[in-house]
Amino acid sequence: MPSYSTIETTKQVLLSSFENNLPVLPEVRARGLEYVEFSGDSPEPLIPIVLQAHESFAALKGLEGIIAVVLSKQRFGLDQDLKASVNCSHAALFPAMSFLSTVDGVHKWNPEMKKKIVDTDLNQVYSNVYRRMLTNIYPTKDGRFYHLHASLDATPSFKALGLPPYDEGRNEYQAAQKVIEQRTQQLSSDEIEATIRAIKQAGSPCLTREEFLASPYGRYVSSRPLFELKKLESTSPVLKLSPEGPNILSGVKVLDLTRVIAGPVISRTLGEYGADILRVTSRNLPDQSYYAVDFNFGKRTIDLDLKSPEGRQVFESLLEEVDVIVDGYRPGAFAKLKYGPEDILKRFAGKRGFVYVKESCYGDGGDWSDRPGWQQIADSVSGVSWANGKALGLEEPVPPPFPLADYGAGELGCIAALNALHYRMTKGGSYFTSVSLVKYNDWLLSLGSYPAPLWSSMLTAHGNDIRKLRHNSNFDQVGLAAINSMQRLHPHLWDSEPDFVYEALNTPFGAVKTQSPVVRVEPYKTASKGWITATRPAGYDSSPRWA
Structure with missing residues (x-):
């Protein structure tokens, strides 16, 4: 078998991301690979799945880096040869983040973790x-x-x-x-x-890829770009950010209205660029408790009840200065509260621009767009679970390792937000942009499977850790099997690569070890320091105001 290069395949995957009319400005499309440098070539992909997940995350991190470089040049007027750097192996660990992170050396599945986090599992869907x-x-x-x-x-x-x-x-x-x-x-x-x-x-x-593409919704999704962009108005002025910085998004105010994985990943990654992020949650609403450990880096967190007059008053005061809103709730939830994109547009009436990022399972268009969904549902409906099961030699669907669709949609949401900010900085106006878990999966499947000899070699290396999985292997079992196998085969990636790991010694949780930012744009990104704000539980900050 000819030698395989994850870097060369990543470059091909990155170029494929521009297909289907990706809504980026000409500078991003024209310069492409000139603005990003890849490293960390691996003889075999790290993630034990027949689909090109390893390369997809490296490519998306590359696209994030390209747009970040363009924003740097737009903001700081730089003429030097600035590039983003992306280690492909580091990027491949991105969707495995929660399986690797620890608090005081304790992993997520250790019973001791319950003592270190605030319990937001109000309906016992995780504890029971x-x-x-x-x-x-x-x-x-x-x-x-x-x-x-x-x-x-x-x-x-x-x-x-x-x-x-x-x-x-x-x-x-x-x-x-x-x-x-x-x-x-x-x-x-x-x-x-x-x-x-x-x-x-x-x-x-659980649909096969063929069954998904045969549906009207499947045909619609496969025809769409990786993220959607809609101009809401064109009269508000260009976004001007101080050339003093110091970071690419310094001074950009982000309201994080999200739960669980994909939505919080969007704002966590924006926090790597120095944005001022407020995560708004309610103690009356359930969430997955543990994920706050990873996903609240770079954020301050406040508790608001948007159904109360007091909560709405505070929230509306925050809206007066917001630049980016990230919405990860059920489709239509914020529109019912009169805080959807059209409501925000009426509030600002073209006086100042904003970006509204919508993350969902099915996306903003097509006949299934109003359906609720989660990562596992996106995997089942799109054909990912069936593709994984068949590659394992089974006649049954098997969940993929890690919440790939969640992290994929989260990364796309960050890219979409950076892209919309690029539009605001160059053209003014306000923008609605949306991403979906199903679209990430559709794109991943469109990239095709690894060549048979490569997959056979990967499957042999991962052995029984992966071969033992079946349709009823749940989220934790599949993820733990994958991470145990990856750590056995590549122990240096987490234990001996300090650049891949970020440690915050003094947080409200304890000493947190998590994945460091993947994209590096030195010195205009906070990557060398991690985040401006350390992680904390939901509702931790008493003062609901911008920094």
């Missing part, structure tokens, strides 16, 4: 094994597979399926899965789909 196991692929009566999801409250789906919302006697994975599987095998995939749609909860039949 039975409720957690609703999020899994299950066989159906007609010989198909369906991916159920507990979302942040498993009760509606349990009740709709005729199952008790709680079953304290089922406190082991297999026992909990067995009672749910007994019910799904009494129903066809279409019957479960109709039930889940009727209650507006997340779930999806």
